[in-house]
Amino acid sequence: MNHDPSLATLCKALGHPARVAILRHLLQVDRCICGEIVNILPLAQSTVSQHLKQLKDAGLIRGEIEGPRICYCADKDRLTELKNLITAL
Amino acid sequence: MNHDPSLATLCKALGHPARVAILRHLLQVDRCICGEIVNILPLAQSTVSQHLKQLKDAGLIRGEIEGPRICYCADKDRLTELKNLITAL
DNA sequence: CGGGCCTATCGTATTTTTACGATACACGAT
DNA sequence: ATCGTGTATCGTAAAAATACGATAGGCCCG
Numbered sequence: 649m650n651h652d653p654s655l656a657t658l659c660k661a662l663g664h665p666a667r668v669a670i671l672r673h674l675l676q677v678d679r680c681i682c683g684e685i686v687n688i689l690p691l692a693q694s695t696v697s698q699h700l701k702q703l704k705d706a707g708l709i710r711g712e713i714e715g716p717r718i719c720y721c722a723d724k725d726r727l728t729e730l731k732n733l734i735t736a737l
Numbered sequence: 738m739n740h741d742p743s744l745a746t747l748c749k750a751l752g753h754p755a756r757v758a759i760l761r762h763l764l765q766v767d768r769c770i771c772g773e774i775v776n777i778l779p780l781a782q783s784t785v786s787q788h789l790k791q792l793k794d795a796g797l798i799r800g801e802i803e804g805p806r807i808c809y810c811a812d813k814d815r816l817t818e819l820k821n822l823i824t825a826l
Numbered sequence: 827c828g829g830g831c832c833t834a835t836c837g838t839a840t841t842t843t844t845a846c847g848a849t850a851c852a853c854g855a856t
Numbered sequence: 857a858t859c860g861t862g863t864a865t866c867g868t869a870a871a872a873a874t875a876c877g878a879t880a881g882g883c884c885c886g
Binding site: 661663 | 743744745748749750751752753754756757760761764816819820823824826
């Protein structure tokens with residue numbers, strides 16, 4: 649969604665423990681997952697979906713439709729970008 | 738205040754454009770400044786003070802009393818810590 | 827086609843954040 | 857001691873974030 653997010657935008661997306669947990673998990677399992685996240689976190693499905701949307705809007709994760717389910721994976725390039733923005737502070 | 742902040746906590750502190758601007762300015766002028774920030778940002782003094790408090794609570798800046806005024810400076814170690822937390826994701 | 831599964835979105839309540847003005851407080855100088 | 861300067865804090869209003877249940881839509885399988 650957001651093509652060139654600012655440092656504040658990216659940080660805001662990571663400014664909630666649940667979203668950090670989601671990103672960490674996606675990085676661990678490497679390839680995508682989806683409803684699994686709902687099982688891992690103590691949150692309702694709709695809430696998790698909202699967090700996923702925020703991460704996706706910030707470009708930190710991507711979601712691809714894969715049959716009946718949607719598959720998310722972390723965008724490592726965007727993470728590198730974030731790291732660079734902090735370094736360039 | 739916060740001795741070992743999580744990634745989410747640090748990111749939340751940087752999740753607002755005004756606070757990023759404050760940190761950037763403190764890094765530019767290297768040595769501390771204070772009410773100057775109020776002149777730079779289009780915000781009321783009390784609002785700036787609140788943002789400073791949040792940055793201070795996250796450990797990203799430090800404030801030292803220097804005579805009648807209070808002198809802020811960025812904590813580069815904490816910034817390095819943040820970068821490492823992102824790298825370690 | 828109909829049922830079941832998975833996910834997004836809507837509507838809503840609660841909490842948190844943001845922002846301001848007003849006030850209080852500390853300090854140096856007069 | 858009083859004044860002015862520079863900050864923090866209080867009180868408050870408005871906006872945004874968080875979380876949930878309910879609902880809607882897409883897709884596969886029988």
